[in-house]
Amino acid sequence: MERITFLGFIIDKDGRRPDPEKIAAVQQMPPPTNDGQVRSFLGFIQFYGSFVKELFRLRPPLDALTKKDAKFLWTSQCQKSFDRVKQILQSDLLLTHFDPNLPIIVAADASQYGIGAVISHRFPDGSEKAIYHISKALTAPQRNYSQIEKEAFGLITAVTKFHKFLYGRHFTLRTDHKPLLTIFGDKKGIPLYSANRLQRWAIILLNYDFTIEYVNTNHFGQADALSRLISDQIQQKECEDRVVAQIESEVITNLVSTCEQLPVTADMIRAESKKDPLLSQVYKYTVSGLWPPITDKSSQISFFHNRRDQLSFVADCIMFNDRIVIPSSLKARVLKMIHRAHPAIVRMKQLARSLVYWPSIDKDIENMVRSCDQCASVAKNPIKNTLCSWPIPTAPWQRLHADYAGPLEPTTWSWWTHSPNGRKLSQPLPSQPQLQSTS
Ligand SMILES: [Zn+2]
Missing domain, CATH: 3.30.420.10 (Ribonuclease H-like superfamily/Ribonuclease H)
Incomplete structure (x- = not known):
């Protein structure tokens, strides 16, 4: 047997193609007059969807008619898609057999x-x-x-x-x-x-x-045409949908956990980002993927332009990698929270980089820390070692502590000793002691 007709397909040594008899039926089909007929037509082309490259481009006007509460209006676009699908099905469609070699x-x-x-x-x-x-x-x-x-x-x-x-x-x-x-x-x-x-x-x-x-792109006809043909939405959840859904929930969990560490919610960020003129632009360019050339390299938008491949949206909030992009109106509030423990510049930048982003964030942090008295006093007296108590001795003179302080007056230095048996000695010294050894 050279070929068989099976479930609407003709299968031979070269591959499989749609059964011409079935195709002939759709060729004679008049334009649909209600959404039920559109649905049957879509169902039919879905069956042969594996042959039709342009489906994702052709389907949207027809899909729109089958939406809930949609008014049935057969537009010229619908007619065009309808004719094109019929035309494609009439052409010589052949899918080759899979050969692992x-x-x-x-x-x-x-x-x-x-x-x-x-x-x-x-x-x-x-x-x-x-x-x-x-x-x-x-x-x-x-x-x-x-x-x-x-x-x-x-x-x-x-x-x-x-x-x-x-x-x-x-x-x-x-x-x-x-x-x-x-x-x-x-x-x-x-x-x-x-x-x-x-x-x-x-x-x-x-x-x-x-x-x-x-x-x-110019040499990319095959799949490009394909992505215009949209498959039926009413399908059972398939494996790849589950994979994608899982990633989506992970990404959202990440956003939520970042927000939990901030004095703002995802809703606030979303609402304020929409009002923010800079972020509205970023949003528009990122969704379309069409960034205009930026001539002013110092402009705020150029910061986003340089990072355009690392921008995404999670629940309509703009993300730069795993960091939430904060709109201008919420910057002060976020900065204040990150600065709460006066962590000094380096630590504060680290903290900020793990959570949030805006173009001048590093400069804003530097300015904030520099103008903060408490940060300044901490920076002058850095704690080099963790403080801890000496162990309590079990007998007098087991250990002797010695230090000096001064100058208390221009020429007087004081020598202090303290023994753990409770006796304290102090003695004025004529000059700064010369320490021979640190041991
Ligand atoms: Zn501070």
């Missing part, structure tokens, strides 16, 4: 609303053929990820979804987002500077044997 490539890409990924083989003649496509809509919190996080999320979703094909085998992981190369590409370990979500995802990737490869 051929080189494996995994590529992923993200758009604002979804991610797409593809696993393919590179054949000896240099051609690449897809084995499986996936696409996934981003949830509302995921849509707030920074661009680098969306791109990384695409890779992580792809790797966990294609786990069965990849685990224990070497593969190439392809991205069009260059900063991910340093974060996920370093075999020696995960760079400490990467933001918390990225760092946790990097740990997942340590389980796999891969080479990460950068491909210019």
Whole structure:
């Protein structure tokens, strides 16, 4: 038997393709007139989603019609997506069979609303053929990820979804987002500077044997097109969703525990950050991933620009690595708390660096400590050793303590001895004693 028709697919030696009979049915389908028909159409294309690269780009207008309380309005965009999906299904769609002996490539890409990924083989003649496509809509919190996080999320979703094909085998992981190369590409370990979500995802990737490869966006048609096709949201929680959900809860726990050490709550930081003109800009640029070139290097925004690959959002609060970015209006309150025990400059900076960030934080700490009398008096008399009591002697003259004090008057020095039997002696000395030995 050369080929079989099985569950809507035709399978032969080259791979599998959709059954033309099933496709013919959808070709004749008129545009939907209610949300029920949209749902059936989406269900159908979801079934063949592994063939359709552009799904994550085409689905959003149709998905919008199936939302709860959404008014049914068939727009020109809906019509365009509908026509395009039909057109794609009519073209020659073929997914190749998986062959563990051929080189494996995994590529992923993200758009604002979804991610797409593809696993393919590179054949000896240099051609690449897809084995499986996936696409996934981003949830509302995921849509707030920074661009680098969306791109990384695409890779992580792809790797966990294609786990069965990849685990224990070497593969190439392809991205069009260059900063991910340093974060996920370093075999020696995960760079400490990467933001918390990225760092946790990097740990997942340590389980796999891969080479990460950068491909210019212009040559990145495959997965890019894929991430526009969004898969059905009504799916059971899959393995990769659980992995991601767990990381999300870890990241939020981290935020909460940092806030517990501060005199501010996450709600306050979120609300004040929204009002803060500087942080609103940072928020906008980080979400879009589109930072304008900064000409004034001393401006506050340039501090964030320089750290843009390490910024992320947790529960809508801006994070710089594991540190919460504090809006201007809350700086004084946070500083006051960190300064509570007068820890002096070095210690205070250490404490601040473990919790919070804003552009001039080091300078603000220095100014605060310098203008604080209590910090100044502590700094002048540093305690070099921990104070402790001598053990109590058991007999008189067992131990003799001696010290001198002065000058009490211009020419008088005093010599003090004290023996633990209670007798104290003091004697004026003519000049400063010359100590021969410190023992
Ligand atoms: Zn102080």
